Amino acid sequence: MAVGWMAGSLLAQDARAPIESDWAEMDLKGGAYHYVGNVRVNVPGLLKLTCGDLLAQPQKENNRLESLVATTNVVIEIVRLGRPGAAPVVIRAYGDKAVYTATNEVVTLSGGDTRVVAPQGTMRGTEVIYDVATGRVRATGHQVTELNPEMFRTSGLFRRTTNAPAAGGGSKP
């Protein structure tokens, strides 16, 4: 076969997103791609996504990717660089639907059990918006945030004296 499969001809300024699925349909004129069944996207060091259904839509003017719409059991794992010398930070997001818009680099998660799990804590809401460029997460409407207690271990914020007897102490008979 003469076709250079995975030959590295993709645009240099783009990430190469390997997408695997059971079934797919391509609109060769409009440039839309529809993946169904066990959809897996893996951009090493940047992004992993699994879902049941994924629709990729291009920009009309230049045919480059405009948006990704993932539905059915969406799980997104985003890797961000941590502090210098520290391990990368992994952020996981769960929802019924996720929409990634390439032009503003925003992921909007929605659905019944939408949540974003980061080392700092978990944010739950009916709609959670994650800005890929800045790393900021915000929720619209009712939302609940659970902070990781480890964040306060060295803060002194909750350090206080108690009435508990000292170790080994107690009254003599």
Next chain:
Amino acid sequence: MVGLLGGLLAGIVLAQGPATSVVRNWAFTLQKDGRTQGRFKGGVATPVGGLRAFDVEDFHVDTFRADGELDLTAESPACRVYLTNDSFIVTSPGALKVVQAEGRFELSGEGFYWDQGAQRLVISNRVKTLLAIPLPGGDRSK
């Protein structure tokens, strides 16, 4: 027009003998409205049910955009090519590999239905795609 495609294939077949003959190492160009739509070549082509369908081995096609630039290159080790009134359909339970010339995508899979007239490609099993996605923080002006 696609008549050229049919005519060329038919001509190739007829030139080799009866319409049921097997043709080897064939090639032809599909033209429509005065421009090249595709260049086809293959190993063995066997007419199926007349001259509107062919079982093809080592199928290779290059398709071209309206501006004449190369668009897609596709290959399949074995498939059936149907000639329609104004285009063609390629289908197979076997493998397909497609590369988009500008690098927007590359894909492979098994079991496919490609309707060039409708510009629609369906792959039924084990789909693998490399899709170009703009990097976060990258140049969005392109």
